[in-house]
Amino acid sequence: MSKLHLITYGCQMNEYDSERVAGLLRQSDYELTDRAEDADLIILNTCSIREKAEDKVYSQLGALKHLKRANPELVIGVMGCMAQLQQGRIQERAPYVDLVFGSPAIARVQDLVARVRRERRPVLETGEGPLIKITARPQGAGRLKAFVTVMEGCEKHCTFCVVPTTRGRERSHPPAVIVQEIRELVAQGCREVTLLGQTVNAYGRDLAPAIDLADLLEQVDGIPGLARIRFTTSNPYNLTPRLMRAIRDVPKVMEYLHLPLQSGSDRILERMNRGYTRARYLELIAELRETVPDIALSTDLILGFPGETDDDFEQTVDMVERVAYDNVFAFRYSRRPGTPAADMPDQVPDAVKAERNTRILEVATRVGAARSRALEGRVVDILVEGVSRKHAHEATGRTPCNRVVNLDPEGRDLTGEVVPVRIRQALPHSLRGELVDGARRSTGSAA
Numbered sequence: 001m002s003k004l005h006l007i008t009y010g011c012q013m014n015e016y017d018s019e020r021v022a023g024l025l026r027q028s029d030y031e032l033t034d035r036a037e038d039a040d041l042i043i044l045n046t047c048s049i050r051e052k053a054e055d056k057v058y059s060q061l062g063a064l065k066h067l068k069r070a071n072p073e074l075v076i077g078v079m080g081c082m083a084q085l086q087q088g089r090i091q092e093r094a095p096y097v098d099l100v101f102g103s104p105a106i107a108r109v110q111d112l113v114a115r116v117r118r119e120r121r122p123v124l125e126t127g128e129g130p131l132i133k134i135t136a137r138p139q140g141a142g143r144l145k146a147f148v149t150v151m152e153g154c155e156k157h158c159t160f161c162v163v164p165t166t167r168g169r170e171r172s173h174p175p176a177v178i179v180q181e182i183r184e185l186v187a188q189g190c191r192e193v194t195l196l197g198q199t200v201n202a203y204g205r206d207l208a209p210a211i212d213l214a215d216l217l218e219q220v221d222g223i224p225g226l227a228r229i230r231f232t233t234s235n236p237y238n239l240t241p242r243l244m245r246a247i248r249d250v251p252k253v254m255e256y257l258h259l260p261l262q263s264g265s266d267r268i269l270e271r272m273n274r275g276y277t278r279a280r281y282l283e284l285i286a287e288l289r290e291t292v293p294d295i296a297l298s299t300d301l302i303l304g305f306p307g308e309t310d311d312d313f314e315q316t317v318d319m320v321e322r323v324a325y326d327n328v329f330a331f332r333y334s335r336r337p338g339t340p341a342a343d344m345p346d347q348v349p350d351a352v353k354a355e356r357n358t359r360i361l362e363v364a365t366r367v368g369a370a371r372s373r374a375l376e377g378r379v380v381d382i383l384v385e386g387v388s389r390k391h392a393h394e395a396t397g398r399t400p401c402n403r404v405v406n407l408d409p410e411g412r413d414l415t416g417e418v419v420p421v422r423i424r425q426a427l428p429h430s431l432r433g434e435l436v437d438g439a440r441r442s443t444g445s446a447a
């Protein structure tokens with residue numbers, strides 16, 4: 001068997017794509033190796049969302065150069081968003097790269113690698129392609145949790161973002177194909193799926209007949225053996241009361257929503273082309289909390305978007321306090337060539353972005369810790385994922401709101417089981433809990 005070393009950067013969708021590539025190449029007799037030095041084929045699955053992500057790839061390519069020199073038979077490939085956006089630059093900066101292909105070409109990866117070997121010259125494949133659901137997985141992929149891409153592309157055209165260019169227009173996979181894929185995952189031991197899409201709550205509107213994410217959640221809920229369903233990323237613009245009710249009513253859907261705000265200032269939201277105001281966002285949060293009182297919320301924020309003043313930033317801070325997010329992912333604005341924001345005046349200096357980033361994280365940590373402490377004393381359902389990384393005698397799992405809980409499994413192997421746990425203590429990065437007798441479950445509610 002030949003050996004494949006796969007390095008993945010960026011989002012969950014990339015992790016999913018990497019698994020597809022490993023699965024397809026397994027059919028061509030490639031097995032995965034953790035060691036780049038042992039590989040016959042190295043593929044970097046790349047991310048373009050921020051400049052830093054791209055820098056990492058170029059420095060990794062630099063580090064791989066000596067392997068290619070020592071072994072000219074080694075094939076090096078670059079896939080994903082950078083491949084789509086920067087094929088010319090990749091060839092310029094790393095001429096020893098043999099293969100560059102975008103996500104539409106993943107289904108043809110076996111042919112592409114064979115072509116490189118046969119023709120002994122670089123192969124570039126970054127055009128559009130038909131929407132294909134690939135379900136191949138690498139050996140031993142039977143895990144408790146899996147990502148499942150339900151739609152590709154994005155048509156939102158936020159002024160900061162490269163995704164519409166790198167991943168093309170929105171296309172949904174038919175529900176029957178998704179359900180089949182999840183059935184197969186469950187047959188291999190999967191208990192939790194996260195449905196992925198750049199605007200996952202716009203799922204299905206391009207299908208005939210059109211359906212929506214709430215319909216899909218119901219269909220996935222019907223899969224026996226599956227315990228939990230999550231989905232990401234939702235856009236506030238497409239958040240409907242129907243989806244809110246689905247979060248409440250569809251039993252396996254976790255009461256958790258990742259809802260990127262990006263900025264708390266109307267002026268900046270408009271410049272970002274996000275399609276909502278802070279008042280509209282707050283209205284949605286109020287409606288969500290009314291429908292699903294225990295819902296956990298997380299968000300993405302961009303700090304230092306062009307033209308962001310101290311006052312704009314304070315409005316973002318204010319939103320973090322008001323919404324009381326469980327978790328915040330904060331990013332310093334990164335100027336992406338070809339996007340409208342890259343050419344906007346009033347670019348914010350790096351030092352200011354860094355300061356705002358530090359400040360927002362302080363506020364977010366305080367607010368998140370308060371949400372975490374509110375769980376103390378409550379009984380929540382935990383999906384046990386295995387043993388704790390720090391203490392081998394402890395079990396570790398996650399709450400519906402996706403917080404890590406460590407607990408004493410009382411000598412039992414609970415991996416893969418959903419068990420009721422009383423939260424005893426909220427620590428900065430995790431919770432401590434103890435098993436409760438199943439009969440006492442009804443005394444608390446799931447959080």
Ligand code: SAM
Nearest residue numbers: 049160161198233260300301331332333334336
């Ligand atoms: N499609 C999702 C949405 O629009 O909400 C998000 C997808 S993106 C992979 C994840 C996050 O990266 C975004 O929510 C945004 O906060 C951040 N991001 C995107 N472009 C960025 C940029 N140019 N600079 C900094 N952060 C960026």
